[in-house]
Every structure is written in C-alpha cells, then in structure tokens.
Amino acid sequence: MATEQDLMERIVSLAKRRGFIFPSSEIYGGINGFWDYGPLGVALKRNIKEAWWHDVVRCPPPGPDAAPIEMVGLDCSIIMNPKVWEASGHLGGFADPMVTCKDCKRHMRSDQLSMCIIGEVPRIPDQVFDTQMQAIEALNPEPTSEGFMVGPARGPTFGQSVGSDTPTFLVADGVSVEEMQAGLRRRIGSKRAKVVSRGAARFAEDGGKCYFLEFGYNADWTRLNSPDARCPHCGGELTEPRSFNLMLPTNIGAMEDSSSRAYLRPETAQGIFANYMNVLDTSRVKVPFGIAQIGKAFRNEINPRNYTFRSREFEQMEIEFFCHPNDADTWYEYWRDSRFQWYVDHGLKSDKLRLRNHEQDELAHYAVSCADVEYAFPFGTSELEGVANRTDFDLKQHQEASGRDMTYFDDQTKERFIPYVIEPSGGVDRAALAFLCEAYDEDEAPDEKGKMQRRTVLRFHPRFAPVKVAVFPLVRKDGMPEKAREIYMACREQVSAFYDEKGAVGRRYRRQDEAGTPFCVTVDGQTAEDGTVTIRDRDTMVQERIPSDDVAAYVRERLRL
Ligand code: GAP
Numbered sequence: 007m008a009t010e011q012d013l014m015e016r017i018v019s020l021a022k023r024r025g026f027i028f029p030s031s032e033i034y035g036g037i038n039g040f041w042d043y044g045p046l047g048v049a050l051k052r053n054i055k056e057a058w059w060h061d062v063v064r065c066p067p068p069g070p071d072a073a074p075i076e077m078v079g080l081d082c083s084i085i086m087n088p089k090v091w092e093a094s095g096h097l098g099g100f101a102d103p104m105v106t107c108k109d110c111k112r113h114m115r116s117d118q119l120s121m122c123i124i125g126e127v128p129r130i131p132d133q134v135f136d137t138q139m140q141a142i143e144a145l146n147p148e149p150t151s152e153g154f155m156v157g158p159a160r161g162p163t164f165g166q167s168v169g170s171d172t173p174t175f176l177v178a179d180g181v182s183v184e185e186m187q188a189g190l191r192r193r194i195g196s197k198r199a200k201v202v203s204r205g206a207a208r209f210a211e212d213g214g215k216c217y218f219l220e221f222g223y224n225a226d227w228t229r230l231n232s233p234d235a236r237c238p239h240c241g242g243e244l245t246e247p248r249s250f251n252l253m254l255p256t257n258i259g260a261m262e263d264s265s266s267r268a269y270l271r272p273e274t275a276q277g278i279f280a281n282y283m284n285v286l287d288t289s290r291v292k293v294p295f296g297i298a299q300i301g302k303a304f305r306n307e308i309n310p311r312n313y314t315f316r317s318r319e320f321e322q323m324e325i326e327f328f329c330h331p332n333d334a335d336t337w338y339e340y341w342r343d344s345r346f347q348w349y350v351d352h353g354l355k356s357d358k359l360r361l362r363n364h365e366q367d368e369l370a371h372y373a374v375s376c377a378d379v380e381y382a383f384p385f386g387t388s389e390l391e392g393v394a395n396r397t398d399f400d401l402k403q404h405q406e407a408s409g410r411d412m413t414y415f416d417d418q419t420k421e422r423f424i425p426y427v428i429e430p431s432g433g434v435d436r437a438a439l440a441f442l443c444e445a446y447d448e449d450e451a452p453d454e455k456g457k458m459q460r461r462t463v464l465r466f467h468p469r470f471a472p473v474k475v476a477v478f479p480l481v482r483k484d485g486m487p488e489k490a491r492e493i494y495m496a497c498r499e500q501v502s503a504f505y506d507e508k509g510a511v512g513r514r515y516r517r518q519d520e521a522g523t524p525f526c527v528t529v530d531g532q533t534a535e536d537g538t539v540t541i542r543d544r545d546t547m548v549q550e551r552i553p554s555d556d557v558a559a560y561v562r563e564r565l566r567l
Contacts, residue, residue, distance in 0.1 A: 010384040017384070017446050018313055020462060024520050026050065026442065027314060039310030039318035041435075046521055049472030049502065051321070051438050055300050057352070057469050058323045058432075063298045067344045070336050076295035077325075078285060082277025084302060085256065085268050093407035094276045094400065095372075096253060097269075104250040104308060109242025127209065130216045134205035141207035147218040254304045254318070270304035275429060277301075278326040279400045283410065293414050293425050294337060296327035300434065312385045314435045321434035326400075328414070328425035334395050335375075337428045342377045342393040345430045349379055349390065349437075353467040354444055358382040372399035379432075381440045390440055391432030398424040441470055445522055451547055454512045464522030465545060468565035473523045474501040475561045478514050480530040482507055490529040493539065493554055497527075500558045501567060519544055525561050529554070 021027040025044030029036035043051055061067075062077060069075040091097045125147025135141035199212040201219065208219040254270040257263075271277065278297045285297055300323045310316050329337045346361045364376040376394040380387050401424050405412040415422045442464070451461040468474070477494040479486030487507055497503040504523065506514050511528060518526050526542045533539055538551040541560060552560055561567075 013446070014313070014384040016462075017443060020446070020464075020520060021047070021442065024517075039307055039316075041314050041317060046472040047438070050441070050466075050470055051434055053470045053472065054437050054441065055321075055323065055434055058348075059298070059300065061348060062296075062323075062325060062430075066296075067340075069294075070340055076291050078289055078291060078295070078297055080278055080281055080285065080297050080299045081301065082271075082274065082281060082299065084271050084304075085258070086271060086277060086280065088268055089407060090276050090280055090404075091253065091269055093403045094279075095403070096272055096276075097251070100253055100272060101249045101251045105244045105247050107242040107244055125218045127216045127218050130202050130209045130211060131204060135207040136205055141204070141218065145218065250306075250308060252305045252307065254306050271302075272305050273303050273431070274299045274301045274322045274324045275326060275431065276400075278324065279404055279427075282326075282328065282401065283412065286414070293416065294327065294329035294333065296325050298323070298325045300324075312383070312388075314439050315383065315385070315388065317435060320436075322431060323434055323437075324431045325429065327428040327430075329428065330416075331398070331423065331426045334397070334426035334428065338375055338393070338395040341428050341430045345391055345393055345432070346379050349381075349440075352441065352469065353465075354381060354440060358444065360387070370394070372396050381443075383440065383443055390436050391430060393428070393430045396427045396429050398426055400427060401425065441466065445470075451516075451519075454510055461516065461519055463519040463544060466522040466524075468524055468567065471522045471524050471565075472502065473504045473518070473521055474565060474567070475525045475527060475557065476504040476506060476514070476518045476523050477527045477557075478505075478511055478529070479507050480511055480528055484531070485534060486529045489533055489554070490527075493527060493529065493557055496555075497558045497561070501561055501565075515542065524565060527557055 018027075024046055026047035028042045028044055030040035030042050031037050032042075059079070063079050064077075066075050066077050088097070091100075127145050127147050131145065133144065135144070199210055202209045202211060210217040210219050253272055256268055256270060257266045258268045259266050278299055282297070285291065300321065302319060303322045304319050307316055307318050310318055314320075325341070327337055327341060342361065346359075349359055350356065358381055360380050362378045362380050364373075364378070369376055373394040373396055376392060378389045379391040379393070381390050401412040404410070405424070412424055413422050414425050445464040445466045447463050447465050449461055449463065450458045453459045464471075466472075475497055477490050477497065479490040490507070491505060494503050494505040504518070504521075506517070508514075515526055522544070524544045526544075528540045528542070530540065532551070533554060537554055539554045539557065540549045541552055541557065542549045
C-alpha cells in the first residue's frame with residue numbers, strides 16, 4: 007500500500023505527465039507558489055467552473071420554502087481602487103506576524119498556535135514534568151500515525167505524520183488548558199476529549215485512550231515569538247516578529263510611488279460588495295438574492311505549499327447572498343448544506359469529506375457563524391470551501407468609507423435595512439485538486455498479450471472528465487482511420503472528444519484511463535461489415551458493440567450529460 011506521501015507524489019507525477027498541471031515558468035526553474043494548467047487541467051477546471059455556475063447561478067437548489075431563488079453573475083476587475091481594501095480591512099488586517107531566519111532566510115509565521123498528538127501513552131502519569139523533553143524521555147510515547155496540527159481560526163493547517171524525528175519544543179506560555187482543549191475537541195471531533203496538564207507536559211484523554219500532546223507556535227511546533235527561539239530548520243537566529251501583508255502590490259501609470267499604488271485582489275468578494283448597488287439598480291433583483299463571481303485572486307502567501315493547495319495565484323468561486331437579517335440563519339444553513347452536498351454529489355466520498363462548524367472562538371470578527379467543507383487530501387484534512395454569515399459588516403464598511411447608501415428598501419414591508427450576507431467561498435484549484443486526488447486509482451488490466459499489468463486510472467465524475475470519449479482506428483489502414491475520424495467529428499459537436507491513431511490500441515486505452523476518459527471507441531474490421539464499433543467503459547473495462555451512428559447519444563445518455 008502506498009503511503010500518503012507516495013500517493014501524493016504519484017498524483018503530482020501523473021498530473022505533470024498527462025498535462026494537467028505544470029510548475030509555472032518551469033524552463034527558468036519555476037516560481038514558488040505559481041502553477042500552470044495544461045490541456046487536460048484547463049478542461050478539468052473549466053468543467054468544475056461550468057458545473058458550479060450552472061448549479062448556483064442558473065439552477066440553484068430551491069430555497070427553504072421550495073421557491074426558486076434569485077442569483078445573478080458578475081465579473082469585476084482584478085485591480086480596484088485601493089480604498090476598497092482599506093474599507094474591507096485587508097490593508098490593515100490582512101497581515102501575518104512573521105519572523106525570518108537570519109541564516110537560512112526562511113520566513114515563518116510567529117503566531118500560529120499548533121497542536122500535535124505526538125504519541126499514545128499507556129495512561130496519564132501522575133508525575134509532573136519540567137519540560138516536554140523530560141516527559142518524552144520518561145514515557146517514550148508510542149508514535150501515532152495520525153499526528154496533526156491545529157491552528158487558530160485563520161488559514162488551513164495540515165496533517166503531518168509523526169515519527170521519531172519529530173522536533174519537540176517547550177510548551178507555549180500564555181495558552182490556557184481551556185484553549186488547548188477547545189482546539190483538541192475541534193480537531194478530533196470528540197466532546198469528551200480532555201486536556202490534562204502535568205507541569206510542562208500536556209496529555210489528552212479520550213475514551214480511555216491517553217495521548218501525549220505537543221503545543222507550540224507555527225507549523226514547526228516551535229514558539230517563534232519567544233526571545234530565545236531559534237529557527238526550527240537550521241537553529242539560526244530569528245528576526246523580531248514583523249507584520250507581513252498578504253496583498254500583492256502593483257503600480258498603476260507612469261509613477262512608481264504611493265500615489266500610484268494598487269493591489270491585485272486577494273478575494274473576489276469585495277468586487278461584489280462594491281457593485282451590490284449597481285446590481286440592485288439594474289437587474290430587478292429583490293432581497294433575498296445572490297451575486298456570484300468566478301475569478302483570479304492573489305495572495306503573497308508566505309509558505310505556498312502542498313502542490314496547488316496553497317498558491318499565490320488561484321481562482322475563487324464566490325457567492326455573496328444578500329438577505330434580511332432575520333432570515334440570515336436560515337439562508338446560512340441553506341448554503342452550508344447545499345454547498346457540502348455539491349461536493350458529495352460530485353463524487354467526494356463521505357469518509358474523506360466533512361463539514362466542520364467553527365467554534366465561537368474560531369470565528370473571524372465579522373462572522374457570526376461559519377463552517378468549512380474539508381477534504382482529506384493525502385497531505386492532511388483541509389478546507390475546500392468556507393460558508394460564513396458575514397452579517398452586514400462589509401456593506402456597512404463600504405457605506406461608511408464611500409459615503410454611498412447601502413440600505414435596501416423593501417417596498418412590500420416598507421422596511422429599510424442593510425442586508426446580511428451569507429458567503430459560500432470556494433477555490434477552483436482546491437476543488438480541482440480534491441477531485442483529482444479522489445479520482446486517482448490503481449488497479450490491474452490485461453495488456454495486449456493478456457498479461458495483467460498495473461493500471462493507473464482517474465475515475466472522474468462524468469461532468470468533470472476533461473475528455474468524454476476517445477475514438478481510435480484499430481489499425482491505420484483498410485479505411486479505419488477515415489471512419490474513426492468521421493465518428494470523432496460527429497461526437498465532438500456534442501461532447502468533448504479526442505482522436506488517436508498512434509501506437510498499440512492497448513496503450514491508447516491506458517493513456518485515456520490516465521486522462522480519466524470514461525469511454526473509448528474503436529473502429530475495427532467488423533465496422534466495415536456491420537457498421538458497429540466497440541465502446542469500452544473506463545471503470546469496468548467491459549466492451550460492447552454499438553452502431554457507429556449512436557456513439558455520441560450513447561455517451562451522453564450514459565454520462566447523463
Ligand atoms: N471571501 C472569503 C475568502 O476569501 P478564504 O477562506 O480566505 O475566504 C476562500 O478563501 C477559498 O479560496 C478557500 O476555501 C480556498 O478554497 C481558496 N483559497 C484561499 N487561499 C488560497 C490559496 N492560497 N491557494 C489556493 N486556494 C486558496
């Protein structure tokens with residue numbers, strides 16, 4: 007069985023080999039945090055975006071009272087007046103405290119509290135330990151295979167398998183046992199889990215099991231904001247913590263000074279808020295209604311990692327749904343549940359997908375409720391999409407900063423109010439990565455000589471498969487290529503199709519399995535006799551004969567397109 011790390015490496019290698027994802031500007035050594043999508047990757051992303059747009063803008067699920075809901079689309083500029091970012095709080099608050107190692111020059115967040123179950127112990131000892139190290143030496147905890155970290159509300163955290171070389175550090179000062187307990191319960195989803203402190207060492211008790219815990223700041227389990235902290239990578243001296251803004255600045259026009267300073271948007275949401283009045287005034291929508299947008303966002307992430315999961319340039323699919331404050335809880339539940347269901351319906355299996363409601367102490371200052379749709383990637387369980395009740399925070403901020411009235415007048419009730427906003431905010435790249443990870447599978451298939459060989463296959467949901475049908479001539483003679491091309495031309499009018507005549511037919515099947523193509527059609531000697539072709543199913547590998555004229559209809563019907 008492949009380890010999770012092996013699995014991730016295989017997925018990354020397949021994605022490169024088959025033209026899904028390439029490192030950006032690879033011929034110059036790449037650039038950290040940026041990725042390019044090749045022919046299959048761009049088709050996958052486009053399919054995800056089209057499915058999302060169809061399912062939330064054109065045909066959203068019926069509202070809580072079973073009535074159709076109103077949704078419209080928007081496409082805002084990436085660069086906006088910087089005042090937008092002042093009002094939204096991004097310029098002031100979208101910053102992480104960072105330290106830099108003076109030796110190895112690595113940058114690290116200094117404030118992120120992490121927690122790790124570093125191992126199981128037979129029982130919680132009565133003994134008091136002065137240091138974690140002393141506790142480890144005395145207890146020699148059995149390493150668990152599911153070590154993980156728990157961060158505070160901001161940003162995703164990643165699982166990390168824990169082995170004997172796990173770095174260990176002193177427990178963080180200033181973190182109460184209650185805070186640790188809340189984090190632990192949140193992470194392991196058990197209300198009973200209890201943190202027990204024995205001097206500097208911390209333990210957890212859950213259902214009779216005892217775990218040895220590690221707490222620290224930042225992903226490397228160390229407390230980087232303490233004066234005597236050293237770099238966890240090389241032991242070097244660290245700089246003072248300083249604020250690091252995640253906004254990517256640029257300059258507009260000829261001058262390069264503060265007057266020309268602008269920013270690449272870090273989220274698409276603010277463009278929606280800035281246009282909320284334009285949409286209301288021009289499109290006859292009435293509260294409740296939603297505005298949806300898909301577009302690029304940029305963040306100068308300090309630690310881009312886990313492949314495309316955390317990039318510096320990525321695409322978001324965001325909805326801002328405007329409703330009466332009294333109805334906000336109902337709409338929050340509507341969007342939270344329907345967005346979660348969307349991922350389930352598209353094949354993310356229940357044991358890898360979960361909906362995690364944020365605890366009160368985890369909520370951003372503007373949100374009264376929030377839930378994350380999380381997926382168990384091979385590198386850990388992390389956020390795919392967040393759904394938040396953002397109250398009237400954003401519209402109020404923009405009303406105050408711009409001086410424009412953001413109130414809504416309900417001509418039925420004669421009430422004037424600032425709507426509350428429910429925001430489902432997902433990432434296209436993270437969705438693509440989750441669907442890619444979920445689709446990846448290995449099984450066995452016979453080669454040309456009937457010998458079983460390992461096969462790699464992407465079992466994409468039919469909506470997302472970049473190519474729906476591939477058409478081959480068995481050999482390049484006897485009129486087979488001409489007939490196959492004719493079928494291909496007829497198919498591509500209706501579904502995304504691919505024509506291939508190079509190499510042994512078995513190898514052509516393998517290539518399409520790796521691309522996730524649900525059906526392969528082969529024109530052979532019998533085609534000229536009775537007008538039938540073979541059609542092979544990617545998942546079962548079963549072949550049947552159908553009339554060549556029926557191929558497109560067969561594929562559409564089977565894939566329910
Ligand atoms: N408007 C709210 C907002 O932007 P967020 O949680 O910061 O919230 C929303 O981002 C979604 O955007 C995330 O759930 C994730 O899917 C995607 N996302 C955020 N940062 C990302 C990054 N650095 N790389 C890839 N996707 C990212």
